Amino acid sequence: MRGIGFNSLTMSLGFLILIGIYGMVADTATTSYLHAMVELMILAYSLNLFTGLSGYANFGHVVFYGLGAYTVSVSAVGLSSMGMSLPTPVYVLGAGVFAAIFALVIGFPILRLRGDYFAIATLGINEAVRVTICNTKELGEGRGIYILGLVPSYDIKMLYIQLLLVAFAVVVTTHIVLKTKLGYGLRAIRADEDVAEIMGVNTSKYKIMAYALGAFFAGLAGGVVTLQFACSFPEYLFIGRSVDMFSAIIIGGIGTLLGPLIGSVIFWIVKDALLIQFPYFHLIIFGVALIVLILFFPRGIVGLANRVLAKRGKVLE
Amino acid sequence: MSRMNRESMLVVDNVTKRFGGLRALNKVNVEVKRGEILGLIGPNGSGKTTLFNVIMGFYHPEEGRVLLQGEDITDLKPHQIARRGVGRTFQIVRPFGDMTVLENILVSGLFSVPRGGEHRKIEDRCHEILKITNLTERINDPADELSIAEKRRLEIARALALDPQLLLLDETMAGLTHAEVDQALQMISGIRKEFGLTMIVVEHVMRAIMSISDRIVVLSEGRKIAEGTPKEVSENEQVLTAYLGHRKGS
Numbered sequence: 001m002r003g004i005g006f007n008s009l010t011m012s013l014g015f016l017i018l019i020g021i022y023g024m025v026a027d028t029a030t031t032s033y034l035h036a037m038v039e040l041m042i043l044a045y046s047l048n049l050f051t052g053l054s055g056y057a058n059f060g061h062v063v064f065y066g067l068g069a070y071t072v073s074v075s076a077v078g079l080s081s082m083g084m085s086l087p088t089p090v091y092v093l094g095a096g097v098f099a100a101i102f103a104l105v106i107g108f109p110i111l112r113l114r115g116d117y118f119a120i121a122t123l124g125i126n127e128a129v130r131v132t133i134c135n136t137k138e139l140g141e142g143r144g145i146y147i148l149g150l151v152p153s154y155d156i157k158m159l160y161i162q163l164l165l166v167a168f169a170v171v172v173t174t175h176i177v178l179k180t181k182l183g184y185g186l187r188a189i190r191a192d193e194d195v196a197e198i199m200g201v202n203t204s205k206y207k208i209m210a211y212a213l214g215a216f217f218a219g220l221a222g223g224v225v226t227l228q229f230a231c232s233f234p235e236y237l238f239i240g241r242s243v244d245m246f247s248a249i250i251i252g253g254i255g256t257l258l259g260p261l262i263g264s265v266i267f268w269i270v271k272d273a274l275l276i277q278f279p280y281f282h283l284i285i286f287g288v289a290l291i292v293l294i295l296f297f298p299r300g301i302v303g304l305a306n307r308v309l310a311k312r313g314k315v316l317e
Numbered sequence: 318m319s320r321m322n323r324e325s326m327l328v329v330d331n332v333t334k335r336f337g338g339l340r341a342l343n344k345v346n347v348e349v350k351r352g353e354i355l356g357l358i359g360p361n362g363s364g365k366t367t368l369f370n371v372i373m374g375f376y377h378p379e380e381g382r383v384l385l386q387g388e389d390i391t392d393l394k395p396h397q398i399a400r401r402g403v404g405r406t407f408q409i410v411r412p413f414g415d416m417t418v419l420e421n422i423l424v425s426g427l428f429s430v431p432r433g434g435e436h437r438k439i440e441d442r443c444h445e446i447l448k449i450t451n452l453t454e455r456i457n458d459p460a461d462e463l464s465i466a467e468k469r470r471l472e473i474a475r476a477l478a479l480d481p482q483l484l485l486l487d488e489t490m491a492g493l494t495h496a497e498v499d500q501a502l503q504m505i506s507g508i509r510k511e512f513g514l515t516m517i518v519v520e521h522v523m524r525a526i527m528s529i530s531d532r533i534v535v536l537s538e539g540r541k542i543a544e545g546t547p548k549e550v551s552e553n554e555q556v557l558t559a560y561l562g563h564r565k566g567s
Binding site for chain 2: 122181184185187188191192194195196198199200201202203
């Protein structure tokens, strides 16, 4: 796409730096608020890498987040029983790697499915993992695993910086993917998978690469959050989180570079405000707003902006 | 002239493809020589598109093999066959709708090169193909916004960007006006000259198929019923029967 792609990247990274600085100087309550927003942003980007580009609806994306969380807590407990501890970034990286490996293993069978069948399979896997955790004694069953004191001490600002680094990485990765063969291949798959094959795209390979890449970043987010709360519990695999991510990328603009960022900021602020104003009805209001948005602006805010910008020969990505 | 080299580009060897009890292709043999344009005709449901799908690796036949320049490609996947130099267009146009014209062509350009060539070079080649297919003016428009004739040309452009040796054209001219058919014919012979391509052309527009084909193969109910020059085929009794039904009293 000819346009101002570089500017879209600069805007995204600039925004992350701004909220980074703000989070460092603000009080801890504000930092945690921003922390949670950036976490959603990373999840939205990670979902966008796969679903946004390939068009495969993944309602179980949160499973990778949950697996990342449990990777950190289980390895922290395991290592401390041997009297060991690692620097926090190692735990986080391990969470991403484990989630990606899980995606590779599970991806081979389920990425043979298309459309609704794939979407249902992702839901099934998410529930299967959650129920397995809930019924495994070693994984803390429904109570979760607490790691307070087992990992380097808790500091929200340090974790916030780590989370922002992950956000940086996922934005840059998205930018690179959009510009390279992987991005073109995935967009071709989204448009018409059979034709993509005929144009030489190894569709199975590209789908699984994107699936694992998305899982990696979701796993990283889960890892950081486990360090923040010093615990992991089955609620991390709550299906509602997948819906949050979906809403964010739909609001912002699916398959774009700026979309997940704009979408998750708006989603987070509006959802929070509605929750305070209308504690009982906020989900209903939100649901209606989302339906209206999908009906009238299927390409989200970035798509809407591009309709205006197109007249000036510019394009947001 | 190198065109005089008459080795085979593609051999469809005794291929049978069944769907349940239906034999969509029944022991079909087709050979395409390097550099020739082979016309493929037959009534609806005679197996033309099935044959394309078998060649492209979408269907794997129960019997027989497909050889591309002597290599057995019967069990390969479509993207592997595409990268070996087989391009195809679809009867019902299937552009990547939300991508621009250039992006549509870039996809096949990028993926045709096994090692991933230079982006710049590929883009230059794509611009050239757009010129030949007369799409340069629409280069940055979403493919969805093209007219039907333009979409058909985009299909051909996309297949050309693969840098194919063999091009399968599936009813590129259906639904076009008389003048548009003439343009399409000109373009196809231009492409043939420019790229020295071998082609298999499925077409219902008889005027078109008779004028561009070197040889014609006729399918009916999954069998090959005739083969020869356009003139021979158009005078063949069996072909007339297949198209027009039995004569009264015979």
